[in-house]
Amino acid sequence: MIELALNIALTLVGLATALTFWRLLRGPSAPDRILALDTLYINTIALLVLLGIVLGNNIYFEAALLIALMGFVGTIALCKYLLRGDIIE
Amino acid sequence: MLDIIISILILIGAGFTFVGSLGLARLKDFYTRLHGPTKATTLGVGSLLIASALYFSHTGPGISLHEVLITLFLFITAPVSAHLLAKAALHLRLHSQAPVPEEDKVGNRD
Numbered sequence: 001m002i003e004l005a006l007n008i009a010l011t012l013v014g015l016a017t018a019l020t021f022w023r024l025l026r027g028p029s030a031p032d033r034i035l036a037l038d039t040l041y042i043n044t045i046a047l048l049v050l051l052g053i054v055l056g057n058n059i060y061f062e063a064a065l066l067i068a069l070m071g072f073v074g075t076i077a078l079c080k081y082l083l084r085g086d087i088i089e
Numbered sequence: 090m091l092d093i094i095i096s097i098l099i100l101i102g103a104g105f106t107f108v109g110s111l112g113l114a115r116l117k118d119f120y121t122r123l124h125g126p127t128k129a130t131t132l133g134v135g136s137l138l139i140a141s142a143l144y145f146s147h148t149g150p151g152i153s154l155h156e157v158l159i160t161l162f163l164f165i166t167a168p169v170s171a172h173l174l175a176k177a178a179l180h181l182r183l184h185s186q187a188p189v190p191e192e193d194k195v196g197n198r199d
Contacts, residue, residue: 002144005096009103009137016110016129023114023122031178032119038170039113039126045159046106046134049141050099058145061155068159072166079173083180 002053010050017043034078041071091147095140102137105129118186119178123171130167135160 020043024036045064052060077087109129116122138156145153 001092001096005099009099012103012107016107019110019114029119029181029183031174031181031183032122034177035123035126035174036113038174039110039129042126042130042134042163043106043110046102046137049137053141053144056148058149058153058155061159065155065159065162068162068166072170075170076173079170079177082177
């Protein structure tokens with residue numbers, strides 16, 4: 001039961017990551033690409049959580065937490081750069 | 090019973106993550122595209138993390154609380170980054186599908 005749900009979920013999140021990557025490559029403007037990067041790290045968190053359930057290992061949550069922290073800081077830095085032309089004034 | 094609940098939560102989470110990314114890839118302009126992934130974050134990853142917390146509380150020695158940290162962090166940061174992205178897009182005057190309101194058109198101003 002859980003194995004089937006995990007397989008379906010891994011396929012769906014993998015497809016979602018592919019779609020996000022397509023938007024990252026294509027995206028006509030810079031905020032589109034930043035939004036795609038933001039979504040990409042959130043999809044990666046979802047993949048890591050699913051991988052943790054599949055392998056039955058608790059260690060992947062620390063990696064997911066680190067990715068969440070770094071991704072947020074990256075998004076904020078890129079947005080500040082677009083808004084002000086500088087990151088730390 | 091718990092297996093069924095965990096499976097349903099995993100499917101809901103993965104489905105919403107997929108729909109969010111589909112919206113990001115398919116919608117027409119940036120301001121509509123901003124909608125999709127924000128919902129994917131809150132509902133999709135949120136229910137995946139609840140499913141994971143249930144699973145590891147069921148199999149592990151005690152209650153698993155790592156997931157609550159990630160959920161809290163994501164729920165706090167997702168609106169902030171969406172707000173800053175919208176601000177950056179407005180600053181760059183990106184094209185929007187929505188028509189300009191009458192009173193804001195050039196030449197119609199007092």
